[in-house]
Amino acid sequence: MCSLADLNPRSTARGGLVAPPRCRKQPGKPERSRFQCSYCEYRSEYKCYVVAHERIHTGERPYKCPLCSKAFTFKHHVTTHLRCHTGEKPFRCSMCPRSFAQKSNLNQHLLIHRNNVR
Structure with a gap:
């Protein structure tokens, strides 16, 4: 799976992801949203974004905290959660x-x- 979805998963109102700056749509370029969510109308040019988005529907939480039993939909959320253990x-x-x-x-x-x- 593409790691872009793990690097910068910021939720949007649609429940999707915001692309890292290097992947955002360029003005004047046609949008190529060839990958679609199996559960809703969400579409993306990047398959990894759709895979990550679909976790909202499936409830899959593949990223686990190494210090407790908590699991997360996105890798970024584990990083943030670890701060409650470390006090950082x-x-x-x-x-x-x-x-x-x-x-x-x-x-x-x-x-x-x-x-x-x-």
């Missing part, structure tokens, strides 16, 4: 001493600072 918080706020295990939590936190500036 690589995303630091530049405006206060807080740090976070996930970038999305830092981004949400930064809204507090933005709202306090006004």
Whole structure:
């Protein structure tokens, strides 16, 4: 299976994946979505994206945490989950001493600072 789906699986509203920058559709090029999900209308130019997307329908969780029994749909989610075991918080706020295990939590936190500036 193509490893691109493991490198950058960010969920979209459709439940699909966002392509890494080097794979995104170029403006002016026709879209070639030749691979389709067996369960819904989701289509992609890349078979590995459809295979990864289909896990949403099948419930398959092939990526396991080596420290506990938890299993995940995407390899990226194991990496994020491992931080709860290690306590690693690589995303630091530049405006206060807080740090976070996930970038999305830092981004949400930064809204507090933005709202306090006004």
